[in-house]
Amino acid sequence: MRSKLIVLALVAVGLFAYTKVMARIGSGSPPPDAPLEQRADLIRVHKYERRMVLLRADAPIATYRIPLGRAADAGPKQREGDEKTPEGRYEIDWRNPKSMAHLSLHISYPKPEEQHAARVNGFPPGGNIMIHGLPNGWGLLGDVHRLLDWTDGCIAVTNAEMRDIWARVPDHTPIDIMP
Template identity: 85%
Template structure:
């Protein structure tokens, strides 16, 4: 059974997410993302107004503080930005978060370990979209921020590159 699930996941990862949605009209686009880790909540803002709120799953060690190193399965904390996007991600679409910042990179170098990277906002692994909201029952990512596939399509359309993201404890 486990081998079949693994094979299914590998095949679906190669198939991809399909085409991404078109950009939302300018008045519906976010200019800030704020993540509240302890509440498992992500909010898109335009100016001072919240324009969308999503329940999220995080890294499986999310409650253990900020990310420091590759493999710690923690979600980072701090100010970052969305610096690129991947329409052919192994999860349903993904927006890259600019972790690690220069200070985090330096701290990791001084302490002799890799800081990690590839922290994304993404949907469910390709082929697993039917899980829908059930994915929120546990924190299952390696440090990323996960939403449903439908929510990811909405976020993709509303969040331009270089949008700042504040990830709070």
């Protein structure tokens, strides 16, 4: 029994080290921007359906199945560490090509009123909510990652989907995250 625990501990340490190394290596070069007619002017997230839609002039141009925060069905994000995905209207306010996950687009959570509510209740609101691919080095998981909600409040897609989203979603694109 003791040798099995040692092997399990070594595997866990190895996986942790692999993840840390891959996070530092990054996800490579981001794709070029899509042609204007293929770019989204709105993102709509349907939390309960685990679906994200890119729209242009109110017409869907791409749809993705998504996992969310582990507690996404428990309502909107209110505080750091609650593992909920926010709800409301935000925007994509910056992007990170060297993210620990395969590319990432930052969602402008928390809004001033969410910061105020958290402060009044005596806790930090959290932040760093992103649309992102899989953690660097774990891209081979592909569609398997959709079997459960695994993020801390982010919206996850496959790496190939993230490259498509990166190319189609300009900075300042509004995002509506609905229950």
